Amino acid sequence: MSTPTVTPRLDLLFEPRGVVVVGASSHPGKFGFVALHNILSQGYPGTVRATNRDGGTILGVEAARSIDDLPPGDVIDLAFVCTPAPANLEVLEACARRGIGAAFVTSAGYREAGDDGRREEERLVAAARDHGIVLAGPNGQGVVSTPAGLCAQIVAPYPPAGRIAIASQSGNFVSSFLNYARQTGVGVSRAVSAGNAAALDVIDYVEYYAADPATAVALVYVEGIADGRALFERLRAVSTVMPVVLLKGGASAGGERAAASHTGALATDDRVFDGMCAQAGVARAHTVEEAFEAAATFATQPLPAGPRVAVVTTAGGWGVVTADAITLERDLELVPLPDDLRAAVDAELPPRWSRRNPIDLAGGETRDTIPTVLDLVASHPGVDAVAYLGLGIQSNQARMMREGPFHPDGGLERIVAYHERQDGRFAEAAAEVSERTGKPVLTATELAVADPDNPGPAGVRATGRLCYASSNRAVGARAHLVRYARWRRARTPA
Amino acid sequence: MPTLSEADSKALLSGYGVPLLRELTVATPAEAVRAAGELGYPVVVKLCGAGLAHKTERGLVRLGLTGPAAVEAAATELLAAAGPDDGEVGLLVAPMARGARELIAGAHRDPQFGPCVMLGVGGVTAEAVADVVFRLVPLDAVDAAEMIDGLATQALLDPFRGEPAVDRDALAAVVLALAAAVEREPGLVSAEVNPLLVVDGRPIAVDALVEVTP
Numbered sequence: 001m002s003t004p005t006v007t008p009r010l011d012l013l014f015e016p017r018g019v020v021v022v023g024a025s026s027h028p029g030k031f032g033f034v035a036l037h038n039i040l041s042q043g044y045p046g047t048v049r050a051t052n053r054d055g056g057t058i059l060g061v062e063a064a065r066s067i068d069d070l071p072p073g074d075v076i077d078l079a080f081v082c083t084p085a086p087a088n089l090e091v092l093e094a095c096a097r098r099g100i101g102a103a104f105v106t107s108a109g110y111r112e113a114g115d116d117g118r119r120e121e122e123r124l125v126a127a128a129r130d131h132g133i134v135l136a137g138p139n140g141q142g143v144v145s146t147p148a149g150l151c152a153q154i155v156a157p158y159p160p161a162g163r164i165a166i167a168s169q170s171g172n173f174v175s176s177f178l179n180y181a182r183q184t185g186v187g188v189s190r191a192v193s194a195g196n197a198a199a200l201d202v203i204d205y206v207e208y209y210a211a212d213p214a215t216a217v218a219l220v221y222v223e224g225i226a227d228g229r230a231l232f233e234r235l236r237a238v239s240t241v242m243p244v245v246l247l248k249g250g251a252s253a254g255g256e257r258a259a260a261s262h263t264g265a266l267a268t269d270d271r272v273f274d275g276m277c278a279q280a281g282v283a284r285a286h287t288v289e290e291a292f293e294a295a296a297t298f299a300t301q302p303l304p305a306g307p308r309v310a311v312v313t314t315a316g317g318w319g320v321v322t323a324d325a326i327t328l329e330r331d332l333e334l335v336p337l338p339d340d341l342r343a344a345v346d347a348e349l350p351p352r353w354s355r356r357n358p359i360d361l362a363g364g365e366t367r368d369t370i371p372t373v374l375d376l377v378a379s380h381p382g383v384d385a386v387a388y389l390g391l392g393i394q395s396n397q398a399r400m401m402r403e404g405p406f407h408p409d410g411g412l413e414r415i416v417a418y419h420e421r422q423d424g425r426f427a428e429a430a431a432e433v434s435e436r437t438g439k440p441v442l443t444a445t446e447l448a449v450a451d452p453d454n455p456g457p458a459g460v461r462a463t464g465r466l467c468y469a470s471s472n473r474a475v476g477a478r479a480h481l482v483r484y485a486r487w488r489r490a491r492t493p494a
Numbered sequence: 495m496p497t498l499s500e501a502d503s504k505a506l507l508s509g510y511g512v513p514l515l516r517e518l519t520v521a522t523p524a525e526a527v528r529a530a531g532e533l534g535y536p537v538v539v540k541l542c543g544a545g546l547a548h549k550t551e552r553g554l555v556r557l558g559l560t561g562p563a564a565v566e567a568a569a570t571e572l573l574a575a576a577g578p579d580d581g582e583v584g585l586l587v588a589p590m591a592r593g594a595r596e597l598i599a600g601a602h603r604d605p606q607f608g609p610c611v612m613l614g615v616g617g618v619t620a621e622a623v624a625d626v627v628f629r630l631v632p633l634d635a636v637d638a639a640e641m642i643d644g645l646a647t648q649a650l651l652d653p654f655r656g657e658p659a660v661d662r663d664a665l666a667a668v669v670l671a672l673a674a675a676v677e678r679e680p681g682l683v684s685a686e687v688n689p690l691l692v693v694d695g696r697p698i699a700v701d702a703l704v705e706v707t708p
Contacts, residue, residue: 228606232630262688264602266612266626272604275628278644279637330648490636 009134010200010208012102014145014190016077018047019152020070020100022091023083026058031106031154032082035142036061039080042151042158047074067094078102080142080152085109085120088138089127096131103128105138106154111196112139125198140195141171144178146188147214153193162187162464163216163299167205169194170249173221176288177295183452185461186296189214201226203234210238217298218242219291223249232276239281240491243298243484246282247291248273281487283480290476296466297477301440303485306384308335309478310377311358312370314390319358322387322444322471331479331486334358338382348372361390368422371429378437385440385478388430389471392447392456394419399454420455427459427467434465442478444468495683495705499544501586503704507685510678511671512699513664517588523569529587530565536590539565541572543583549701550618558590591698594655596689599668599697601631601676603683609676611669615647617689623647631673638666658695665697681707 019039025032036050040059049070052063064070067079079100081091085107095103110121121138128135136143142153146161155171159181168174171193181188190209194202202220209215218238225231238244277284283298285291309326311334313319326334337345337357345359348369354360359377361369370388378386398419401412408416427443434441448457448467460467468474498506501519508514518529519542530537541554549555554575556568569585576583596617604610607630614626627644629637642651642662651660668690676682683705691700 225606228604229608229630232607262598262600262620262686264684265621266600266614266624267602267604267610267628269606271626272607272610272628275610275641275644276607276630278627278640279629279633330646487640490640 009101010205012077012134013104013136013143013192014150014208014212015148016046016102016150018049018074018076019044019078019080019150020049020051020067020076022051022067022079022081023087024050024052024058024061024063025082026052026056030082033058034154035080035082035106035152038142038151038153038156038158042149044149044151046148047076049074049076067091067098067100070098076100078104078152081105081107081137082154083107085117085124085138088124092124092127092131092133092135095133101132102134102136104136104140104143104152105195106140106142107137108139110138110198121196121198128199135199136192137195138198141174141193143193144174144188144191146190157182159191160185160187162189163214164188164219164295165205165209165212165215165217166191166219167194167202167209168192168221169197169202169223170221171195173247173288177219177292180289180292180296184292184296184448184466186300186464186466203231206238206244207234210242216242217295218244219295220244221247221249221291228276232280235277235282236280239484239487244280244282245285245291245295245298245480246277247285247288278487281484281491283484285480289473293466293468293473293477294480297440297442297481298484300465301434301442301481302438303488304384304440304478304481305485307331307333307482308382308384309333309387310335310337310380310383310385311387311389312361312373312377313358313388314361314363314370314393316354316360316362318389318471319354319360322389322475323358325472325475326387329475329479331482332475335383338380341376341380341382344376345373348376370426371433374429374433374441378433378439378441383439385442385481386430386433387471387474387478388426388441388443389445391426391430391443391460391467392423392445392451392454395423395455396447396451399451423454423456424459424462427456428463430460431463431465440478440481442466442468442474444471444474446470496708497544498704498706499546499584500540500542500549500701500703501584502544503685503702504699506679506682506704507671507675507687507699507702510675512668512675512687512702513697514699515589515591517586520585520587522585523566523573526569526585526587527562527565530559530562533587533589536560537565538586538588538590539568539572540586540588541576541580541583542586543576543580545579545581546583588700591691591693591700593691593693593698594657595650595660595692597665597692597697598626598686598688599672599690600686600688601672601682601684603676604630609673611641611673611676613641613645613665613669615645615650617691620688629669631677633670633673635666635670638669641669642666657692660692660697661695668697668699683707 151158398416457467609631616623
């Protein structure tokens with residue numbers, strides 16, 4: 001198990017005052033180059049230094065021949081280590097001499113490489129402990145911290161700033177989540193690839209995130225579990241202050257255990273793990289996109305007070321399918337439309353509207369009533385959350401008009417501008433109503449991926465929220481909100 | 495792993511609060527008839543012994559016996575069915591409990607997470623249905639209530655075929671009793687109540703099996 005004594009010092013990793021790339025390379029194909037490139041290119045404002053055995057200038061940085069040769073006045077907290085494993089004990093000693101308090105070791109050749117590597121890793125951990133150095137990795141892809149402008153990793157991308165904090169036992173899943181952040185605009189505060197997690201495991205980072213004012217939700221990927229009981233206790237403690245979304249690899253492994261009883265046969269690893277997550281308040285996701293979208297929802301929507309969802313839609317079919325999905329999701333409830341709400345909505349819409357939940361506006365949206373209806377529905381005490389469907393449909397037509405041969409004549413220019421302005425307004429209204437009522441308002445349209453520049457989904461993105469690619473995915477994310485809110489409420493003294 | 499007899503398994507679990515019907519363990523057909531008279535008909539007679547983990551599969555359970563002659567005949571046949579590998583055996587006489595719903599509850603020690611409890615739907619069909627929920631021990635009343643809520647087949651817990659809704663507090667108490675057993679009995683490897691029969695809305699342990707360390 002990891003050594004929690006160094007955990008409070010993770011600021012050195014995520015908020016370093018200066019960074020040195022140890023083993024920087026002039027070859028653009030090498031990690032020692034890529035790491036320096038990524039730190040420099042993404043605008044890190046602190047001191048950036050490099051070391052290279054042969055010296056030289058790399059990307060405009062004059063490389064010192066060793067850590068001991070760095071300019072004496074520099075304040076450096078983080079060593080990003082790209083040197084081969086056999087060199088790294090000396091690197092840590094030099095860091096200690098120099099007052100560098102944290103090392104992210106990206107080098108491979110440790111536990112993943114067999115018995116010799118395992119022994120080498122133990123020596124590395126011991127050296128870090130002896131010198132009081134925060135050790136991340138080895139064999140990890142790096143660390144990202146948008147509040148610090150830091151992109152210290154050997155892979156892309158650098159995400160937009162936001163409130164999701166990522167910790168992963170697989171570096172590639174960090175990249176996957178960061179790619180989703182770039183695509184959706186729902187940003188990231190911190191991200192770290194735990195690598196072999198020799199000294200710091202995923203849960204150590206998660207505990208740091210729980211105390212991090214820049215972070216609203218932890219998004220984690222785990223495969224191996226060193227101490228299940230400790231993981232459970234620590235996750236449960238974190239869940240009391242911050243939601244944790246977890247994706248587990250190897251869920252189907254393990255299988256059934258031989259036992260005399262049905263209990264033994266039924267107690268598969270995955271079922272017990274699932275129970276552990278539910279008991280610890282952890283939102284367990286089963287796919288990468290579900291995990292990201294759940295985290296994005298926790299990061300950008302308020303927690304609902306209960307399971308009752310009202311659907312507002314501009315077209316019947318979308319509402320019907322969404323109502324089906326809500327009905328099938330046992331943690332959500334498609335709320336019967338309260339009488340007073342029906343009367344209030346009735347005053348705003350043409351007579352042919354659905355008069356039930358889902359609230360099908362039946363073309364009434366052309367009278368500019370969407371913000372009003374969203375407000376009425378979200379403000380009603382019998383509604384805990386709102387699903388809004390149909391955003392962007394007018395702008396979709398506007399695009400065809402704008403790109404067609406008749407634009408801008410015959411009034412097309414004016415109507416295109418009107419539609420695009422309206423969808424932008426509706427996106428803003430969804431966020432504004434949500435903020436004012438303290439209730440989740442989730443917008444969903446395939447245009448979020450089919451045409452992300454459509455002013456509807458683009459407008460949602462501009463509010464910092466996620467425009468869900470389908471109403472079913474929004475339903476799944478919403479259920480995570482409801483379950484976590486319920487878990488918190490059940491454990492909060494009245 | 496060795497198992498306790500049904501009677502010993504039930505005695506252990508009942509000590510932690512797992513609800514049982516009154517049952518009597520006897521040695522002879524004549525004693526079985528006397529016991530049945532005391533408990534009231536109809537009754538169940540089972541062959542009972544430490545080595546008998548799967549009685550239904552071996553035909554060692556006789557249900558719905560309505561009179562002394564049926565009890566005597568069943569008891570005689572069951573004793574004769576015992577093989578030399580079954581060790582010391584006896585007869586367990588119990589009132590015939592009736593309920594349309596069978597649940598399963600258990601406890602075991604998970605290699606990664608330590609002691610756990612389980613609640614599921616199904617009795618003999620439990621593995622096929624696979625609607626089960628686990629929690630780590632220790633757990634509190636909130637955890638136990640959420641376990642019940644976590645079962646997919648909620649309709650089975652509502653009023654069902656003329657029987658009242660399942661008493662959720664009583665069901666939670668069964669889970670908490672199993673949790674206490676696995677927490678406080680160091681030699682307990684696993685415990686299982688199957689079926690956990692719902693009788694007039696209340697869960698009753700009709701059969702139990704405790705595995706212990708050798």
